[in-house]
Amino acid sequence: MRTSIRALFAATALGALATSACGGRDPVWDDSAAGQVQALGLEASVALVDRGAGRLLMLPVEAGQKLAPTSIPLPEGFAKAAVTADRKHLLALSRGVVPRRRAGEAGPAAVVVSGGPDPSVEHTFDLSDPLSGVALDPESQFAVLYPTAADSPFLENPNELVLLDLTRGAASDNPTPRTLRSFGGTPEQFLFTPTLELPGGPTRLLVVGTDRDVSLLDLGRLSQPEITVRLTGGSTSVTPAGLVVSDGEPGKEDDARVAVRVASDSNVYLVDLLPVAAADAAAAVQPYRAVPNVVFVGGTPSDLAFVRTDGGLRLAAVVPSKSALTLVDPVTGMATDVPLGAPYTRISLVTDVVGEGQDGSDVALLWSDQLESLAFVALGATVGKPYKSVETLTLPAPVSEVVDVPAPNRHLKVLGAPRRTSFTVLDLKARTAAPLVASATDTEVRVAPDGRRSWFFSAGYGQLAVTDLATLHPKNFVLSHPITDVFDVARRDGGRALVALHSIGAGSVTVLDAQSPSLTTAREVAGLLQGGLP
Amino acid sequence: MTPETSLRRPAFAAAAFTFALAPIVACGASSTSGEAAYADSGGANGDGSGAGSTSGAGGAGTGTGTGTTPPEQHVESSFGAPVATGRYVWIANPSSGRVAYIDATTLAIKIVDAGNAPTYLAAVPSKADEDVAVVLNVLSRDATVLRAKGGVLSTASLPVASSGNGWAVSPDGRWATAWTDVRRVQSPDPIDGYQDVTVLDLRVGKEQATPLTIGYRPLSMGYDAASKRAFAVTQDGVSIVDLGGSEPVVVKNVALGADPLEDASHRYVSITPDGSYALVRREGQATVGVVSLDDGTRTEVVLPGPATDLALSADGTQAVAVVREQGLVALLPIPEIASDPEGFATFTVPDTTVGSVVLASESPVGLLYTTAVPIPAITAFDSSAASPKPRSIKLRAPVLAVFPTADASHAIVLHDALQLEGGTKYVAALSVVPVAQELPSKILGLEALPVSVAIAPAGHRALIATGDATHPAYRLIVASMPSQKLDVHTLASEPIAAGIVAGADRGFVAQRHPDGRITFVDFKTGGVRTLTGFELASQVVDGSTP
Structure with a gap:
């Protein structure tokens, strides 16, 4: 007979003799609690997922470092918990009773818990199938749920997604199940776009990458079919490896685009989102259409970003094999290399911290886990003067991880x-x-x-x-x-x-x-x- | 002696103009001469426009020349270029067996399956509410007729007896002839005559293919204005196809000279739009032959010296011959010249050398120039005047080619061989010449040779694409007229051909790219947009169709 840590610790804490589990007490006392506790940090509390007890133990903190624990019951069959980007909510997924033999047994569900100083359940959503895959919107509005191998129902549809609007309660359209059109692939990556100025008005998209294509799901028109851009055709196998999006110039609704980096390929796929032709408007299901373009960047890119340069918007592809940052004009397909002098692999924009150039251009930070240096690329001086735009900073060690610092120290x-x-x-x-x-x-x-x-x-x-x-x-x-x-x-x-x-x-x-x-x-x-x- | 290159007029300018009545011009260049005179890269018919490379259209060639100056020379360079109909551009992909159909206004791409290795495209004149093109599938030896109407594409397949590499489409859009231009064949066997052509009847529901045999090694094909007869200029003469019967049939071959053993390689042939006459210029000879295609009658027009160029007016009522040695231009009235070989007017061009001529398609104004010697000037004249008064226009570099707008109010002049005093860093140059006004021309240096020129039918824009593998300065220059503004855009890859989509008021430049690449220019806004990977567009599924 096993002695649970929970029971042992309780006995120690209470100064009582530990006893083995015995009949007549709640089974929770027999669970190995420590091994099952997952902790998540929210805005004003820490959440401990107490799977054995089927609850979230929320730990707000009062003055004097006093904890004010609050138990929030979890639906049966906890599967996963995740915290929204703004740390204001926790989303917990449960599979319910598996196998579910009686109608009264709990089914799969999702629970949204507030992460403030007084935690509570804000919304509960019933799900038709157990889903433990979750991707959260960086703007903290949506979550997309999808099946994983751990869910292992008798039959599952790997292309079925469930969209949750976390800002409102359950309704006929919340959650919204959607089965993506499939050409053999299954969802592997998700990108929630910011609000894009598209034909038809401001729109947020969910970009879904499978191992062979990319789908665009309109988060404001979930009842409409998605647009699927099949990247793999014939004998050519193209696997998306990274997604970035650009809204283009402010005030323009015909220059938003998605860029897709693909594995082991020197081409980057740009998907322009353009207005539907008047002649096709009646048959169109979306007010915009996807026009794919292929741009050659001279080597397999390891990272992408849309950047503003003195020549306008460019797609920046970090190409380690060239030790260069390749800037592609998404309108003309023209590519210009900015030699970096070293095979950097990652890029992030730091313009909002260091300030844009006089012409509104970006500053990019490049780094690599193999290099003891990083590079600042002032993109305002890039077009025509590539060699003058790169400033290298030697580091004590290579960079494997970059952690952003919130205000007031965003410059760090x-x-x-x-x-x-x-x-x-x-x-x-x-x-x-x-x-x-x-x-x-x-x-x-x-x-x-x-x-x-x-x-x-x-x-x-x-x-x-x-x-x-x-x-x-x-x-x-x-x-x-x-x-x-x-x-x-x-x-x-x-x-x-x-x-x-x-x-x-x-x-x-x-x-x-x-x-x-x-x-x-x-x-x-x-x-x-x-x-x-x- | 290194012959200079002259690149000029219709075939690629034709891309922009409506040349349904364009005279048929062909030189009898041998397969090894590397030069030619007539290009029908497709799409020269109808209300749209095809793309063409810099190719000559007048009769000229590498001859022996006279005196110390080389002959005027025209070099054709034709590619598997896109063609335009209405506001659409068609591009074939031989690898995938598909043809892309791009709306130049919206850039919407549709893909349609053709046969095996669709390669040679031609635009077909059609009704206003439809767009039609025909593509030759070289491996499956058939042709696919592509019709787009109301956003719906339909196709019809017809067998083509032999592999060809070009099209001739009748002005009324009913007929398309697949033929083989030997100048596009690498190392042709002397025994191969390329005498098989296939005439397609394109009428909807009545599509039919008729294989025919014509003379040895055709150099050009065309039709009369009424689309009742087709003509093949071959080394044996002119093969005439009657299209008025139940099916096309070759009715006769008209010899172009008295000597049946004549070397056709220095012979340049133009056929009048009505199909009545063939005009024959022979390099180094001071005569122009006028041959009736009805009865074979031959008339020799004797000139004061060897004609270095001959051009037919668009309406076919006048031929202009240039005699460089005398600085003389002869205006031959047609058909009168056939019965009165001495009944022609002449004028001389003082103070400069002229050896080539180009005529505007909708104006009596012609432009004279020379490529044989480095003369930085062109000369304008009014061919409708009883006594034309030539007016020379000073340029800043020797002339390579001249492209007038339809109304001849402007011309695009290309320059190369920039052996200028003090030297230059440029490989070539172009000038925008305000022919109709006495204003200075504007010159722009180029880092690479032009490979394609297209002029909008309205004459308000011209596209010049530059750069090749040797000089990879890939540029698209948009010339605006009358402002003479020149906008230079860098292209991402090597240009193949420029063209005009008149119905969309846009131009385009097709480029070499494994997935297909085309750059569009909006003439209204000046904006450019490049599409790459046409096939991908067919792989976008938006749920609009089940």
């Missing part, structure tokens, strides 16, 4: 080295790279949502450090127990707390004042998962 980025033994705080404005060295490998970094500090820890160890992002002064702590994760959340009193989860016991955490961290004011809490149980 925290760069992680491949083995995460060191980090670099990159100042985009000053173009400086300040190293931070960890004593352990696999050190994790968590940047506080208020943008003022970053936390470092190594899973399985009790060491914790915080760095003030204004001064880069590190402050080290050693907590009583090994850490599994940390979350910097808003407190109910307006302050902020750092909730560090420990790997021992049934819900053990240490709570620090995030803005003035000190072990003196920290509070350790154990046995959280014991609370609120039957």
Whole structure:
């Protein structure tokens, strides 16, 4: 007979003799709680997914680092939980009772929980089939649910998606199931576009990439058929590897486009979204049409971005084999190379931080996990003067991870080295790279949502450090127990707390004042998962 | 002696103009001469326009020349170019067996299956509410007639007896003849005569293919204005096909000279639009032959010296012969010249050298120039005047080719061999010449040779595409008239041919690309847009059709 950690911890916490599980008590006491607890950080609370107890244990923090645990029941058969980009909501998916033999047994469902200081269930949606795949809208409005191998029903349709509007409750059109037209592929990647100025008005699209084609689903017209761009034809196999989107110039509704990077291919596919011809308008199901274009970038691109240059909008393809950034005019297909001097693999725009050029052009940051340098490319000076536009910054280590820092320190980025033994705080404005060295490998970094500090820890160890992002002064702590994760959340009193989860016991955490961290004011809490149980 | 190149007029300008009545001109160039005089890259008929490469259209060729100056020379370079009908562009993909059909206004692409290796396209004149093209499928040895009406494409397939490489389409759009231009055949065997042609009757529901045999190695094919007869200019003479019966039939072959053993390689033939006469110029000879195609009667018009060029007016009522050595131009009235070989007017061009002539399609104004010597000038004249008063127009570089607008108010002049005093960094140049006004011409240096020119029928825009593998400065120059504004756009790949889509008021440049590439220019806004990968468009499924 197995002794559960939950039971053992409860006994320890209560000062009572641990006993083996026995009849007459709720089975929850026999579950191995620690191994099943998933933690997620929200805006003003930490959510512990207590699968054994079928609940979410929400942990808002009050003044003095006091926790105010709240249990929120989960539908039966928990499958997955995810937090929206704005951290205001948690979406939990459940499969229900499997197999479901009686009508009264719980079916698959999705639950939306608010992530504020007073967590509660906002919406519950019944699902017709168990789905544990989820992709969330970066604007936090939509979620798309899709089947995964873990769902394993008797029969599933891998091309059926369920669209949820998280901002409103269940209705006849929410959730909306949609089966994508398939030419043999199944969904593999999703891109929620921002609002695009398209013929027919402002539109948000869900771009779905399979292993052979790309589909455009109109999130405002979910009842309309999607547009599928088949990239694979004949004997040629083309597999999408990355998607980016551009709305084009403000005020124009005929220049939005999607770019598709494909695996092991020197071509990039551009899909222009153009008005439907008047002659075809009556038969058209969407007010726009997809016009695919192929552009050759001279090597397999590792990353894409739409950028503004002094010559207008360009698709920037990072081509490591050429050590170049290839800029393609999406209108003419003209490609211009900006030599980078090194095989960078990733690109992100930092214009909003460093400011655009005089001509409204972007500044791009390029990096690679193989290079001990990064490059700033001022795209305003690119056309005609490519060699003068690249500024290289040497780093202590290659970059495997780039963590954005929210305002007021958006000009900073925290760069992680491949083995995460060191980090670099990159100042985009000053173009400086300040190293931070960890004593352990696999050190994790968590940047506080208020943008003022970053936390470092190594899973399985009790060491914790915080760095003030204004001064880069590190402050080290050693907590009583090994850490599994940390979350910097808003407190109910307006302050902020750092909730560090420990790997021992049934819900053990240490709570620090995030803005003035000190072990003196920290509070350790154990046995959280014991609370609120039957 | 290196012969210079002269690239001029109709065939590619024809792309822009309506040349249903265009005279048939052919030179008897041998297969090894590498030059030619007549190009029918397709689409020269009807209300649309085809794309053409820089190709000569007048009768001229590499002859022996006289004196110390080389002959006027025209080089044809024809490609599997797109053709335009109405506001649409058709492009064949030999690899996929499909033809793309692009609305130049909306850039909507539709794809239709043709036969095996559809390669040679031609636009077919049609009713206003439909667009018709025909494509020759070289591997399946058949032709596909493509009709688009109301957004719906339909096809009909007809057998073609032998593999061809070109089309001649009748002015009324009923007939299309597949034939083989030996100048487009690499290393032809001397035994191969390419004498098989197939005449297609394109009437809906009555499509029919008729294989015919014509003379040895046809050089051009055409029709009379009434579409009642077809003519094949061959090294044996002119084969005449009667189209008025139940099916096409070759009714006779008209010899073009008294000597049956004459070397046809230095013979240049023009046929009047009504099909009455063939005019024959022979390099280095001071005569022009006028041959009746009705009865074979031959008349020799004696000129003061060897004619270096001969051009027929669009209405076929006048032929203009240029005698370079004397600086003389002869105006031969047709048909009167056949019965009165001395009854023609002449005028001389003082102070400059002229050896070539190009006539506007809708104007009596002609333009004279020379490519044999580096003369930076062209000369305009009114061919309808009793005593034309030539007016020379100063340019800034020697002339390579001249393309007048339909009304001859402007001309695009190409320059090469820029051996200018002080040197130049440019490989070539172009000038926009305001022929009708005494205003300065505007010149633009080019980093590569032009490969294609197209002029809008309205004469308000011209497209010049430049660049090849040797000089990969791929550019599209849009010339606006009368402003003489020149907009230069860089192309992503090597241009094949430029063309005009008159119904959409746009131009296009087809480019070499494995997936197909075409750049459109909106003449109203000046905006350009490139489409690449036409086949992909057929793989977009939007749910509008079940």
